[in-house]
Amino acid sequence: MVKEKLYPFHIGILIYMTQTGVLVLSLPRMLAETFGYNGWLALPILAAVASLNIGLIAIVHRMGKGKSIFSILESALHKAVLFPLYAALSAVWALTGCMTAKNYVYIFQMLSFNTTHPMLFKALLDILIYLLMIKGIYNISKASTSFFWMIQWMLLLLIFFVKDFSWVRMTPFFFKGGTDVLKGGMSVFTAFLGYELSILLFPYSDSNKKVMRAVFAGHLFTTFNYIVLSFICFGFFSFEQLKKLMYPVIDLLSYIQLPFIERVENLLFAFFLFSTVATVVMYLWAAQESMRQMMPGVPQKLLAFIIVTASFIVSWVPDTLVEVGKWLEYLGNASSGIAFALPMLLILILLIKKGAKL
Amino acid sequence: MRLLKAIVTLLLAGLLAAGCGQQRILEKLGFIQATGYDLPSEQEREKGRELLVTINVPKADPQGKMKLETLSASVKSSKEARIEFARQTELSLVSGQLRNTLYGVSLAKIGFMNHIDTLVRDPSISQLVKVSVVNGSAHDLLIKRYPEHPNTGQYVDRLLEKESISMAIPRITVYDFTRDYYDDGIDPIAPILKQNAKNIAVDGIALFHNDQYKTRIEPDKTLIFAIIRQNFKYGEMSINLAEDKGEEGQVIFSSVINHRKIRVTREQTDRFSVVIEIVTRGSVHEYTGNLKLSDDADRKKVESLIAGHIEREAGDMLVLMQKNKVDSIGIGQYVRNSMSYSEWKKLNWEEVYPRISIACKAKVIIQDYGKFK
Missing domain, CATH: 3.30.420 (Nucleotidyltransferase; domain 5)
Structure with missing residues (x-):
């Protein structure tokens, strides 16, 4: 059987969809809290940091000639060393995925079905995620592409806010009135996470330069969306108000009024399910990829089942929205750490091997 | 296979039954x-x-x-x-x-x-x-x-x-x-x-x-308030020119399109002078005075009478607002934007606001005066 390869276009969209998740709902508030007035301007800076990280991944891709990172690791390190590394990677990625899903469920329940057990919704979501996961990365990327069109039209909704947007509210102050820039900045940075999973896509795509360019394009598109959305929020809400809104984007949506339908935000919020599913599937898939190295004999479907079930059980633990937020913050920091450390480790290995050959 | 079917049926039944959970x-x-x-x-x-x-x-x-x-x-x-x-x-x-x-x-x-x-x-x-x-x-x-x-x-x-x-x-x-x-x-x-x-x-x-x-x-002054507060595209106001010296008659100024600008100049640390510039255009479809709207000079005069009326009314309104310490038209936003963050934080706007000088400059354009000369 000829293995189908991922096209650069699909890779770009896949990265974009993985990056865009539930965090976008609170992103403008986080920017206002952390960076103060005109905090949206911090986005290009953080995006540049993420771009550097993508640069590291691109170096791995070039030096390793598109080889799977696992074969690079296994060619240099002993299994006993790699085992805990794989375990840690799977754990962080799987938990990030399942907490993102739980976060979505909790926000959804704030809007509707408040008293139904959250884990029931989580279970439904997990079934969907499992079904997508076992189809493999090629189909995940195809599904992501169709999900992409289902949510991307929503950017046009921003036209609604032009009337109430006010330049006066933007103020000429930059980064004033913020709080802990380092801690807050790290939380905001997690909104960009998702691009680091591109490191696992090497064996599934052609080994030419286009792959990394597509990853970068996806990341740029995410940045563009974030900037437009946050910019609108800073001019639409007053600064102190924005700092108080838990999910400014939901409030933004609730401002939309159509002549034939009111309270569309409940409907529109459901569309965020698509980007959430895409994000969660990618993280769980990444966990599965890494776990497969530990248990090469186990069939893929069983592996997917184990990961989904295990993460379902763990996600039972935090049972308020605040707790889920805290977990996500820690996991986000861990994921950021992996995003930088993993490519650096790989570059180191490749450099040493290159040196040994000479 | 049969077992799988049974499981799927059971799952489906469970999913459907979940819909009965919270009925509305x-x-x-x-x-x-x-x-x-x-x-x-x-x-x-x-x-x-x-x-x-x-x-x-x-x-x-x-x-x-x-x-x-x-x-x-x-x-x-x-x-x-x-x-x-x-x-x-x-x-x-x-x-x-x-x-x-x-x-x-x-x-x-x-x-x-x-x-x-x-x-x-x-x-x-x-x-x-x-x-x-x-x-x-x-x-x-x-x-x-x-x-x-x-x-x-x-x-x-x-x-x-x-x-x-x-x-x-x-x-x-x-x-x-x-x-x-x-x-x-x-x-x-x-x-x-x-x-x-x-x-x-x-x-x-x-x-x-x-x-x-x-x-x-007051309800009869709300359009004046709107004129100094924001840009808008549709409004109507009735002006009694007899209130002002010299002329008499009633003007209905309608289909008003309003543009407002606020300029702030800082005279001392806590003294500001604010100018509200208004350009408003509209139609006159009812006028009971002696001036001829078809005559350019007379129409200009009506325009300046309306402008004078707006300036005076707006001035009174601003005095009322300053007296009551309410910054309802958002002058503070413009003052804030005219200075640095630390200066704004040091400024006690609530205290300063009643003391600033605010002037209102209106320009009125009668776009048309109906289909009768």
Whole structure:
């Protein structure tokens, strides 16, 4: 059987969809809290940091000639060393995925079905995620592409806010009135996470330069969306108000009024399910990829089942929205750490091997 | 295979049954359409009940006739009122269709932000719920039946909506109110409603300092207020030129398109001079004076008379606002934007505002004067 390869276009969209998740709902508030007035301007800076990280991944891709990172690791390190590394990677990625899903469920329940057990919704979501996961990365990327069109039209909704947007509210102050820039900045940075999973896509795509360019394009598109959305929020809400809104984007949506339908935000919020599913599937898939190295004999479907079930059980633990937020913050920091450390480790290995050959 | 089928069937049945979990049957729901908040009577307040809440719930009727249920209760908080109301009705009350919140003037004077807070917090409530002040008691306004308008909530909503289109009153929603409340350079406003013998009427604009009602704009001056507050595209005002020296007659200035600019110059650390520049254009379709609108010089004169009228009225209004320390048109925003962050933080705007000099410069353009020379 000829293995189908991922096209650069699909890779770009896949990265974009993985990056865009539930965090976008609170992103403008986080920017206002952390960076103060005109905090949206911090986005290009953080995006540049993420771009550097993508640069590291691109170096791995070039030096390793598109080889799977696992074969690079296994060619240099002993299994006993790699085992805990794989375990840690799977754990962080799987938990990030399942907490993102739980976060979505909790926000959804704030809007509707408040008293139904959250884990029931989580279970439904997990079934969907499992079904997508076992189809493999090629189909995940195809599904992501169709999900992409289902949510991307929503950017046009921003036209609604032009009337109430006010330049006066933007103020000429930059980064004033913020709080802990380092801690807050790290939380905001997690909104960009998702691009680091591109490191696992090497064996599934052609080994030419286009792959990394597509990853970068996806990341740029995410940045563009974030900037437009946050910019609108800073001019639409007053600064102190924005700092108080838990999910400014939901409030933004609730401002939309159509002549034939009111309270569309409940409907529109459901569309965020698509980007959430895409994000969660990618993280769980990444966990599965890494776990497969530990248990090469186990069939893929069983592996997917184990990961989904295990993460379902763990996600039972935090049972308020605040707790889920805290977990996500820690996991986000861990994921950021992996995003930088993993490519650096790989570059180191490749450099040493290159040196040994000479 | 058979086992798999059984499992799938069972799962599907489970999924479908989950739909029975939280049922919402239309006939059993009471959609709250309008809520009124007032201060309760002395005796009630002595018992610790701080709030008199009134709600308006339209009911579905098989005969198609409009039925309205009005409930009220004296309580400690607005959410407690929901529990109290539940005891008084067979319907399950939901607030997803809430359109209007009315605040009695006595409550507005002591401030009602903590009641707006629950409207912002509750995700089932739209951010487009309108906020207005009742000149009198919101309870009395809602509890009364208006034979010509069987559905009071809808009546109030449509009245406010229609009036705001012609800029007679601003359209103030929960979003607008909270936005201006939290902004440090502007104070919130809200339309005022009044209960008449047979109907409800718009009765000017309430000006707030923080969330406390301080003073109001009279109903016949609301367009002047709109002119100095924002850009807009549709409005109508009636001007009595006899009030000004020299001329007589009445002008109806309609289809007004307004552009406003605010310029701030800083004279000393805490002395500012502010100029509000207004360019407003519109049509004159009614004029009862002696000047000829078709004559260029005469028309220019009418234009300058209208401009003079706007400047004078706006000047009085600004004095009134400064006296009451309400920055309802958001001059603070422009002052804030004219300086650095640390300077703004050092400046006590509330103290400085009443002392600044504000001038209003109006330019009026009569775009057309109808189809009669």
